[in-house]
Amino acid sequence: SLFRLTVARPFSTSHSSVDSKEMKKFQLLAHKWWDEEGEYSALHSMNDIRVPFIRDTLLSMSSNYHLGNPLSGVKILDVGCGGGLLSEPLGRLGASVTGIDPLEDNIRTADQHKSFDPVLASRIQYKSSSLEEIVEDSMETFDVIVASEVVEHVADLETFIRCCSQVLKPEGSLFITTINKTQLSYILGIVVAEKIMGIVPEGTHEWEKFVPPEELEHLLESNGFSVKTVNGMLYNPLSGSWSWMESTSLNYAVHAVKLGAQGQSGTTDAPSEMDIQQCSATAGTAG
Amino acid sequence: SSADMAAVRGRALLAPLGARLRPQPRAPLRSAASAPPLYDVVVSGGGMVGSAMAAALGHDIHFHDKKIALLEAGPRKEYDHMPDSYSNRVSSISPGSATLLSSFGAWDHVCSLRLKPFRRMQVWDACSEALIIFEKDDLDDMGYIVENDVIMSALTKQLDAVADRVEVFYGSRAVGYTWPLPSHSCDTSPWVQIELADGRRLQTKLLIGADGHNSVVRKEAEIKNIEHQYDQSAVVATLHLSEATDNNVAWQRFLPTGPIALLPLSDTASSLVWSTSHQHASELLSMDEESFVDSINSAFWSNINHSDFIDSAGAMFRSALSLLKPSGTAVRQLPPSVAKVDPDSRAMFPLGMGHATEYVQHRVALIGDAAHRVHPLAGQGVNLGFGDIACLAHHLSAAAFNGSDLGSLKHLLKFETERQRHNVSLIAATDVLKRLYSTSLAPLVLLRTWGLQVTNALPPVKVRI
Numbered sequence: 156s157l158f159r160l161t162v163a164r165p166f167s168t169s170h171s172s173v174d175s176k177e178m179k180k181f182q183l184l185a186h187k188w189w190d191e192e193g194e195y196s197a198l199h200s201m202n203d204i205r206v207p208f209i210r211d212t213l214l215s216m217s218s219n220y221h222l223g224n225p226l227s228g229v230k231i232l233d234v235g236c237g238g239g240l241l242s243e244p245l246g247r248l249g250a251s252v253t254g255i256d257p258l259e260d261n262i263r264t265a266d267q268h269k270s271f272d273p274v275l276a277s278r279i280q281y282k283s284s285s286l287e288e289i290v291e292d293s294m295e296t297f298d299v300i301v302a303s304e305v306v307e308h309v310a311d312l313e314t315f316i317r318c319c320s321q322v323l324k325p326e327g328s329l330f331i332t333t334i335n336k337t338q339l340s341y342i343l344g345i346v347v348a349e350k351i352m353g354i355v356p357e358g359t360h361e362w363e364k365f366v367p368p369e370e371l372e373h374l375l376e377s378n379g380f381s382v383k384t385v386n387g388m389l390y391n392p393l394s395g396s397w398s399w400m401e402s403t404s405l406n407y408a409v410h411a412v413k414l415g416a417q418g419q420s421g422t423t424d425a426p427s428e429m430d431i432q433q434c435s436a437t438a439g440t441a442g
Numbered sequence: 443s444s445a446d447m448a449a450v451r452g453r454a455l456l457a458p459l460g461a462r463l464r465p466q467p468r469a470p471l472r473s474a475a476s477a478p479p480l481y482d483v484v485v486s487g488g489g490m491v492g493s494a495m496a497a498a499l500g501h502d503i504h505f506h507d508k509k510i511a512l513l514e515a516g517p518r519k520e521y522d523h524m525p526d527s528y529s530n531r532v533s534s535i536s537p538g539s540a541t542l543l544s545s546f547g548a549w550d551h552v553c554s555l556r557l558k559p560f561r562r563m564q565v566w567d568a569c570s571e572a573l574i575i576f577e578k579d580d581l582d583d584m585g586y587i588v589e590n591d592v593i594m595s596a597l598t599k600q601l602d603a604v605a606d607r608v609e610v611f612y613g614s615r616a617v618g619y620t621w622p623l624p625s626h627s628c629d630t631s632p633w634v635q636i637e638l639a640d641g642r643r644l645q646t647k648l649l650i651g652a653d654g655h656n657s658v659v660r661k662e663a664e665i666k667n668i669e670h671q672y673d674q675s676a677v678v679a680t681l682h683l684s685e686a687t688d689n690n691v692a693w694q695r696f697l698p699t700g701p702i703a704l705l706p707l708s709d710t711a712s713s714l715v716w717s718t719s720h721q722h723a724s725e726l727l728s729m730d731e732e733s734f735v736d737s738i739n740s741a742f743w744s745n746i747n748h749s750d751f752i753d754s755a756g757a758m759f760r761s762a763l764s765l766l767k768p769s770g771t772a773v774r775q776l777p778p779s780v781a782k783v784d785p786d787s788r789a790m791f792p793l794g795m796g797h798a799t800e801y802v803q804h805r806v807a808l809i810g811d812a813a814h815r816v817h818p819l820a821g822q823g824v825n826l827g828f829g830d831i832a833c834l835a836h837h838l839s840a841a842a843f844n845g846s847d848l849g850s851l852k853h854l855l856k857f858e859t860e861r862q863r864h865n866v867s868l869i870a871a872t873d874v875l876k877r878l879y880s881t882s883l884a885p886l887v888l889l890r891t892w893g894l895q896v897t898n899a900l901p902p903v904k905v906r907i
Contacts, residue, residue: 223506
């Protein structure tokens with residue numbers, strides 16, 4: 156039944172990026188992911204802009220193009236993959252995708268959904284895990300990390316970003332989509348979206364945890380990333396579709412690149428050796 | 443509940459109410475673990491429209507790694523050698539359709555076989571002098587008369603060229619379809635299951651129904667079809683003209699019994715499409731060749747249906763019009779006269795109109811005559827189908843490049859909206875024209891006479907048509 160309770164692994168250390176209160180919210184909706192017209196319809200239609208954004212950014216950075224499989228050969232980590240809404244299109248475009256989510260029920264839904272398509276089943280691997288738990292075994296493994304609609308749910312954003320840096324190859328790309336912390340995002344993102352129009356299930360978001368782009372940029376740049384693009388996004392509830400916009404006062408997307416060994420475009424500090432070791436040590440003891 | 447959510451959107455996304463799940467498959471030789479082969483797209487129906495759809499997708503770069511199947515009930519026909527005589531089934535191909543066919547390399551084959559471009563269309567009324575002439579100002583062709591066999595030959599060649607992506611199943615008729623439940627709620631397969639007459643089974647993410655006006659896909663999907671049988675049949679034949687001529691004009695005359703059209707095939711031959719009552723059609727088929735030819739010439743030349751009243755009223759209107767717009771009316775040409783008919787080229791088929799209320803459902807799309815059927819008087823039939831293909835292929839290509847599930851209603855609905863918007867007005871107008879011209883009652887004749895004359899004199903209206 157929908158309300159079957161799973162004993163979630165306790166993630167209570169303060170260094171963890173997973174917030175157990177957040178997990179409980181998603182538990183109840185673990186079976187609703189793939190109803191295109193249901194609670195997650197706005198995430199389904201977000202694919203119409205976030206997939207081309209990721210695809211075109213990566214295509215513009217590479218010189219190879221495989222007909223019919225633009226992302227062939229690219230290893231992608233989808234953090235907070237939920238039911239696999241973003242993993243699947245990326246898999247269809249040819250990428251090898253690892254999707255992780257701390258909630259087992261989400262992973263179960265995602266696994267079941269991909270199982271009917273042999274191509275997807277072979278290209279996508281799902282794992283019930285937090286980001287920290289995979290760091291040790293996945294140092295500099297991925298070409299791309301996508302963290303879409305995730306950072307507004309994590310407990311410790313700086314830890315999260317550091318771990319992203321560790322599992323990403325040098326010059327690898329990090330894509331984030333999230334919600335700004337503004338008066339407008341409170342009115343539209345919480346009051347209207349959750350309480351009035353039901354675009355987002357009520358209680359999904361806490362305005363306190365929204366992340367202004369300036370703060371995100373600062374955290375990224377001080378942890379070895381160079382921010383390349385910041386784009387505002389707008390959801391039209393009447394048409395159910397997303398579009399890009401100048402202003403980042405509501406939703407926005409970020410593309411950042413992990414600096415290479417030499418550290419180009421010298422505006423950022425490379426992470427110190429001690430920082431990296433501390434993060435791995437923490438990951439080893441978490442959970 | 444999920445049903446409420448679907449209702450909020452205002453469109454039933456669930457598979458048709460009462461979707462039938464067929465009983466367990468009779469596949470004793472197969473283990474339960476081996477699922478039928480899964481295709482990305484299956485096109486049901488290997489006629490001009492179905493074959494062109496499969497070829498268009500097969501040549502699309504975003505479908506490079508996809509698997510497509512085309513199901514055709516008939517046997518594979520070899521077209522390497524075109525007979526000298528013309529086939530009696532021809533189509534008027536618009537420039538837009540030619541563009542679609544050249545987008546996957548089929549138009550070159552058509553041109554290297556045979557076709558007849560025409561520059562002008564002259565349409566007139568048997569009950570009056572009113573006529574309308576369509577021609578392009580520039581020296582471009584208005585359209586092309588092409589035998590259906592020629593088009594099929596070109597399509598078959600282009601399908602062979604992408605045989606690694608497109609598998610054509612000849613002699614394969616689909617006898618059953620099983621529709622998936624909305625994918626979020628089930629543990630059963632989310633794909634469309636297809637059962638063939640020989641017991642083979644296929645699965646697909648998207649089923650495209652191109653199986654003609656009696657579409658099985660449409661019926662099995664329980665999509666309501668608005669249809670109407672006209673009390674008319676079309677008589678087709680291949681004709682030889684009395685004398686060689688440039689023959690780059692398509693002629694159509696509206697008789698009270700129905701329109702008669704002469705479509706150019708070469709400088710000496712034309713194709714006949716004569717829509718008339720079932721009885722008259724049978725008579726035309728059974729009479730001897732000389733009488734048949736006489737009937738055709740008489741239909742084009744005789745003024746027997748004119749009445750003095752209509753003639754003078756028409757003439758008055760024409761002079762009034764020329765005061766307002768002196769350059770309005772173009773020169774009337776005389777249609778060619780026919781000398782003989784190709785033996786064994788006479789045939790007839792019944793006419794009707796049809797329009798599906800929906801073109802798409804979850805994992806299903808209808809194109810061509812399966813979606814809409816028109817009277818041949820507008821020469822549009824296959825062009826509407828090619829227009830459907832251009833639109834659907836565009837949306838599927840974009841969906842593939844976005845990594846979307848090909849059977850998702852999101853982009854299928856965009857196809858439906860665009861095509862219904864385009865098709866409905868044309869189908870309705872064709873139907874109205876058909877009914878308007880099926881009478882010799884004076885008031886209606888006068889109305890259409892004046893209408894035709896005004897249309898002829900007004901460039902913007904003509905261009906729109």
